[in-house]
Amino acid sequence: MNATGRPLLRAGLIGAATGMRSQWGPAAVAWSGGRVPASSSAQPGFWDRPWVRGATLAAATAEFVADKSSRIPSRLTFAGLTPRLALAAACAVVLARRHHVSARTAVTAAIGASSACASAVAGTRWRRANRNHVGAAAAEDVFAAVLAWSACTPRLTRPAPSQPSQRRTRRLPAEREAKGRPMEYEVRAEYAEVAPAQSDHPRVETWHMTKADETEALCGQSLDPAAKTLPGTAWGTSEVDPFCRVCGAQYLRQGV
Numbered sequence: 564m565n566a567t568g569r570p571l572l573r574a575g576l577i578g579a580a581t582g583m584r585s586q587w588g589p590a591a592v593a594w595s596g597g598r599v600p601a602s603s604s605a606q607p608g609f610w611d612r613p614w615v616r617g618a619t620l621a622a623a624t625a626e627f628v629a630d631k632s633s634r635i636p637s638r639l640t641f642a643g644l645t646p647r648l649a650l651a652a653a654c655a656v657v658l659a660r661r662h663h664v665s666a667r668t669a670v671t672a673a674i675g676a677s678s679a680c681a682s683a684v685a686g687t688r689w690r691r692a693n694r695n696h697v698g699a700a701a702a703e704d705v706f707a708a709v710l711a712w713s714a715c716t717p718r719l720t721r722p723a724p725s726q727p728s729q730r731r732t733r734r735l736p737a738e739r740e741a742k743g744r745p746m747e748y749e750v751r752a753e754y755a756e757v758a759p760a761q762s763d764h765p766r767v768e769t770w771h772m773t774k775a776d777e778t779e780a781l782c783g784q785s786l787d788p789a790a791k792t793l794p795g796t797a798w799g800t801s802e803v804d805p806f807c808r809v810c811g812a813q814y815l816r817q818g819v
């Protein structure tokens with residue numbers, strides 16, 4: 564959901580909750596606010612004050628109990644509906660200011676109130692349609708609580724978690740070459756003294772790794788400029804066996 568839709572969704576949710584339980588919206592708003600540390604000199608906002616929280620909780624609890632009575636007056640009367648809509652609008656505005664800096668007050672209030680009106684009507688119909696008065700009321704309780712919680716949760720504002728960053732993988736220099744980079748390393752032969760490079764059948768004593776076009780191996784060994792070379796990608800294959808262990812270790816380290 565984009566940044567414009569979230570404050571409206573939040574207003575709709577808290578409005579719907581307040582339409583069902585007029586005191587639950589204010590209680591949710593009060594109890595989901597930030598707490599001001601005792602050491603701080605900052606004054607808590609109205610909804611964060613302990614007595615406001617206490618009062619909203621007491622009112623919400625009283626409504627929870629009273630609502631189970633079959634003699635409770637309809638919420639659709641003028642006296643029942645008007646304060647409900649006003650509370651819904653107020654809660655929607657408070658939440659919008661808390662979570663969405665740019666939200667428009669009038670639009671938010673209107674959505675909160677109209678959502679409360681709709682849910683008050685729907686709740687009344689639901690209650691009339693069910694013979695089990697307490698059961699229907701309890702189901703409505705659960706629904707209202709979920710709506711109120713959803714409206715107040717900061718998760719609604721947080722952007723979706725980004726994709727986990729790709730793990731850095733250890734890549735060998737030869738693999739980097741395969742990715743189209745210029746060749747950085749090559750394998751160069753060290754010959755047995757009895758059969759130097761110039762002889763017809765030179766015998767390779769050890770293969771070493773060098774940087775491209777260099778004759779000094781990674782292990783420090785100086786190699787014959789005329790010695791046979793192979794691309795660095797030959798490392799690890801049987802073609803360059805035996806391979807200098809020190810060069811192999813150095814080559815791995817360069818690959819980090």
Ligand SMILES: [Zn+2]
Nearest residue numbers: 771782807810
């Ligand atoms: Zn070496």
